[in-house]
Amino acid sequence: MNANLKKIHVADVRLGMYVHEVCGSWMDHPFWKKTFKVSNANMLKTLQDCGIQEVWIDVSKGLDVGADAEAFSEEDEKLKVDETLLSAVKTVKKSERTVELHQELGRARMIHARAKKEVTSMFQEARMGKALQLEQAESLVEEISQSIMRNQCALLSLARLKNKDDYTYLHSVAVCALMIALGRQLGMEGDALRQAGMAGLLHDIGKIMTPEEVLNKPGSLTREEFDIMKQHPRSGWEILKIAPGVSEISLDVCLHHHERLDGKGYPEKLSGESISLFARMGAVCDVYDAITSTRxxxxxxxxxxxxxxxxxxxxGNYDESVFHAFVKTVGIYPIGTLVSLASGRLGVVADQSADSLLTPKVVVFYSGRQREHLYPEMMDLSKSLDEIAGIEKPSDWKFDPEMLQGLVQLGV
Ligand SMILES: [Fe+2]
Ligand SMILES: [Fe+2]
Known part of the structure; x- marks a missing residue:
């Protein structure tokens, strides 16, 4: 824990403070640099007006907060987060799986490849001004939905694999799969699940209207560029509105997936009850996939x-019950997480079920003590004396994220 870090409200930020981290998805604010000094009034105003509520400051690199302002330590926050996550997974709706992960992975890989191709051509046709044809997308959503029903871990683990160029397309596929899995956890069935999936697939179609140099700008966006970025929900809604057969749910999620319960989202600054359940689900799935993807x-x-x-x-960001259901869906240790075990070995989470969110199956592949690779071996922690000791950062161990993904896909 770093004792120099304090979490404070944006209203208490002053010139000369050093921001260690902005507390929000980087789709919700224009500060894409992780750390920065608040060096001018314009920057301070942007920070306080962009809808973010809190930031972490580093008091060893900039001014401290006044004695009258509220500030939290890393320790305080860690305890709060542990409590939230554990209470979220206390009661989990069992999502039956009809096949084992290794049986579904091959099929899921084919569905994922087909999805990438179809979403890419759907977006490209829309970019050329052609009206959307949803028949293919409907059969794709059906296939994704069937795969999630058989074993949701297969497609969800693949959905993380993206590269910079195909981000928007694969993000759409990932949000589609997450929406179906989350809807299922919330008790939805049949058509409601397909609607949730289709809404996920189409939610960012408006990004075809966002100029490439804004969409893929490597640095922080200017206020004007951020305003352009914020137009994508409405642009998408306009594309979908004139396409035949697009449901109200898809239109709603497209327009409102960046709204927030506290009214600080965009484009309509809706708040509380005026944001539908599907749009709340969209917000959670969208942010999770965005922040786990490398851009x-x-x-x-x-x-x-x-x-x-x-x-x-x-x-203030998300609906609490939707967020809890989401934690139950992906787990506290989602597939692909690098964990250290009490035995000193390291493994990557490769499979889990409703009964085993705290004791998933892990592919053990490294000895942390000897610092050497081990022959990969699947270990079911629900049947083992070993247990998770902590979450590890792959970069701290110089592990290539693709190597970790490969271990998950191995299904050893
Ligand atoms: Fe979006
Ligand atoms: Fe998105």
Whole structure:
């Protein structure tokens, strides 16, 4: 823990403070640099007006907060996040799986490849001004939905694999899969699940209207560029509105997936009850996938870290019951998380079920003590004396994220 870090409200930020981290998804604010000094009044105003509620400051690198302002330590926040996550997974709706992960992975890989191709051509046709044809997308959503029903871990683990160029397309596929899995956890069935999936697939279609240099700018956006970025929900809604057969749910999620319960989202600054359940689900799935994906301006967080960040920001950001259901869906240790075990070995979470969110299956592949690779071996922690000791950052161990993904895909 770093004792120099304090979490404070944006209203208490002053010139000369050093921001260690902005508490919010980087889609919700223009500060894409992780750390920066608040060096001018314009910057301070942007920070205080952009809808973010809190920031972490580093008092060893800049001014401290006044004695009368509220400030939290890393320790305080860690305890709060632990409490939120553990209470979220206390009662989990069992999502039956009809096949084992290794049986579904091959099929899921084919569905994922087909999804990438179809979403890419759907977006490209829309970019050329052609009206959307949803028949293919409907059969794709159906296939994704069937795969999630058989074993949701397969597609959800693949959905993290993206590179810079295909981000927007694969993000759409990932949000589609997450919406279906989350809807299922919330008790939805049949058509409601397909609607949730289709809404996820189409939610960011408005990004085809966002200029490439804004969409993929490596540095912080200017206020004007951020305003352009914020137009994508409405642009998408306009594209979908004239396409035949687009449901009200898809239109709603497209327009409102960046709204926030506290009224600080965009484009309509809706708040509370005026944001539908589907739009609330869209907001959570969208942020999770965005922050776990590596972009040209930012490397993605590991899944477990992302869930912890979202738990830390959740006040005013997301619907609490939807967020809890989401934690139950992806787990506290989502697939792909690097964990250290009590035995000193390291492994990557490869499979989990409703009964085992705290004791998932892990591919053990490294000895932390000897600092050497081990022959990969699948270990079911629900049947083992070994247990998770903590979450590890792959970069701290110089592990290539693709190597970790490869271990998950191995399904050893
Ligand atoms: Fe979006
Ligand atoms: Fe999105």
């Amino acid at each position: 040209c301006y930012k490397s993605g967080w590991d899944p477990a870290e992302a869930i912890r960040k979202m738990a830390e920001w959740k006040d």
